Amino acid sequence: MTGTESAQASAPKIGPPLWLLAELTYRCPLQCPYCSNPLDYAQNDQELTTEQWVSVLRQGREMGAAQLGFSGGEPLVRQDLPELITEARQLGYYSNLITSGLGLTEDKVLAFRDAGLDHIQVSFQASDPELNNAVAGSRKAFEQKLAMARAVKDAGYPMVLNFVIHRHNIHQMTDIIDLCERLGADYVELATCQYYGWAFKNREGLMPSKAQLIKAEAEVNERRRMLSEAGSAMKLIFVTPDYYEERPKACMNGWGSLFLTVAPDGTALPCHSARLLPIEFPNVQSQSLQSIWYDSPGFNHYRGDSWMPEPCRSCDEKGKDFGGCRCQAYLLTGNADNADPVCSKSPEHDRILAARRAADHATAGLEDLSYRNPTNSRLFYRG
Ligand code: SF4
Numbered sequence: 151m152t153g154t155e156s157a158q159a160s161a162p163k164i165g166p167p168l169w170l171l172a173e174l175t176y177r178c179p180l181q182c183p184y185c186s187n188p189l190d191y192a193q194n195d196q197e198l199t200t201e202q203w204v205s206v207l208r209q210g211r212e213m214g215a216a217q218l219g220f221s222g223g224e225p226l227v228r229q230d231l232p233e234l235i236t237e238a239r240q241l242g243y244y245s246n247l248i249t250s251g252l253g254l255t256e257d258k259v260l261a262f263r264d265a266g267l268d269h270i271q272v273s274f275q276a277s278d279p280e281l282n283n284a285v286a287g288s289r290k291a292f293e294q295k296l297a298m299a300r301a302v303k304d305a306g307y308p309m310v311l312n313f314v315i316h317r318h319n320i321h322q323m324t325d326i327i328d329l330c331e332r333l334g335a336d337y338v339e340l341a342t343c344q345y346y347g348w349a350f351k352n353r354e355g356l357m358p359s360k361a362q363l364i365k366a367e368a369e370v371n372e373r374r375r376m377l378s379e380a381g382s383a384m385k386l387i388f389v390t391p392d393y394y395e396e397r398p399k400a401c402m403n404g405w406g407s408l409f410l411t412v413a414p415d416g417t418a419l420p421c422h423s424a425r426l427l428p429i430e431f432p433n434v435q436s437q438s439l440q441s442i443w444y445d446s447p448g449f450n451h452y453r454g455d456s457w458m459p460e461p462c463r464s465c466d467e468k469g470k471d472f473g474g475c476r477c478q479a480y481l482l483t484g485n486a487d488n489a490d491p492v493c494s495k496s497p498e499h500d501r502i503l504a505a506r507r508a509a510d511h512a513t514a515g516l517e518d519l520s521y522r523n524p525t526n527s528r529l530f531y532r533g
């Protein structure tokens with residue numbers, strides 16, 4: 151077998167991007183200190199035009215994408231959102247709006263429904279207005295979110311609520327679930343922070359201790375049991391942080407395998423965090439989505455397993471988790487090729503253990519966190 155034949159034999163088979171995430175903007179009225187947007191987002195204030203987004207949606211659908219997420223930032227700040235929703239419906243996408251609820255009105259919910267939006271997810275910061283608004287950096291956020299969660303349900307959508315969980319609200323698990331029951335929620339995602347972007351910057355002040363996590367998980371399980379006994383259809387989805395696992399997640403189901411994110415300025419990414427990696431990613435303004443997905447060096451960088459160093463290279467679990475998350479490997483070890491340190495086989499797993507120990511003794515209050523706003527963002531790119 152020649153070298154070329156050998157390389158061809160081991161080349162991974164590339165399927166279409168089934169899931170397209172359109173990050174329409176980095177603008178957002180809120181300031182969550184766990185936001186997954188890049189720390190230096192304020193220097194990327196260019197946004198694709200409506201026509202450019204329509205072209206992205208069309209190209210994605212032609213390639214086989216079926217699921218479409220509108221996110222940000224806060225996607226509602228884009229005045230062309232109804233037009234993009236209409237286009238998505240005409241193209242046959244199943245579309246989902248991921249929103250803080252700020253900027254939403256009852257009329258907009260109805261207009262989005264009539265334009266063909268399939269699903270709306272409203273995020274909350276806590277179960278009470280004081281903590282919710284302190285974390286969000288907005289005095290009016292909580293009441294607005296309550297009103298919009300109700301409006302979504304009244305419009306005939308399932309009520310899907312998302313709570314990002316961290317050490318300052320994890321004690322509210324029971325109250326959060328009570329609130330969701332009162333609202334008549336259908337699905338509740340209780341997602342502990344994943345440490346990228348602003349959450350990585352604030353990790354010491356956000357990461358729950360092991361004891362907090364165990365208590366919260368027990369509370370969720372107890373409430374699941376009670377809901378089931380009461381015949382409630384409300385579903386609780388509790389997402390635990392990687393940092394308390396011994397094996398990494400199969401990040402994005404494998405690099406460049408299903409997910410394609412397009413950032414506000416048109417940069418195409420294999421996941422919404424990948425912008426932090428020292429890799430040059432293509433832009434939809436200068437390349438077709440087809441050539442970005444199949445041919446660009448950025449998207450081919452971590453496909454397959456030939457890039458893997460040890461211990462992943464000879465590991466019999468590499469087909470399950472693909473070596474974990476490249477962004478997490480980069481953030482924690484400085485080299486994105488390394489095994490994700492969440493893995494107990496990683497020589498750098500002690501970084502995870504150190505973070506767990508730090509979480510047991512952390513004292514940072516909400517006032518010590520770096521909030522996601524343009525002023526703080528500018529500090530990061532000015533150095
Ligand atoms: S996490 Fe918070 S700050 Fe970031 S986009 Fe969502 S609502 Fe805005």
Ligand code: SF4
Nearest residue numbers: 462465467468473493
């Ligand atoms: S060594 Fe690598 S491939 Fe094996 S389980 Fe750990 S992260 Fe996964």
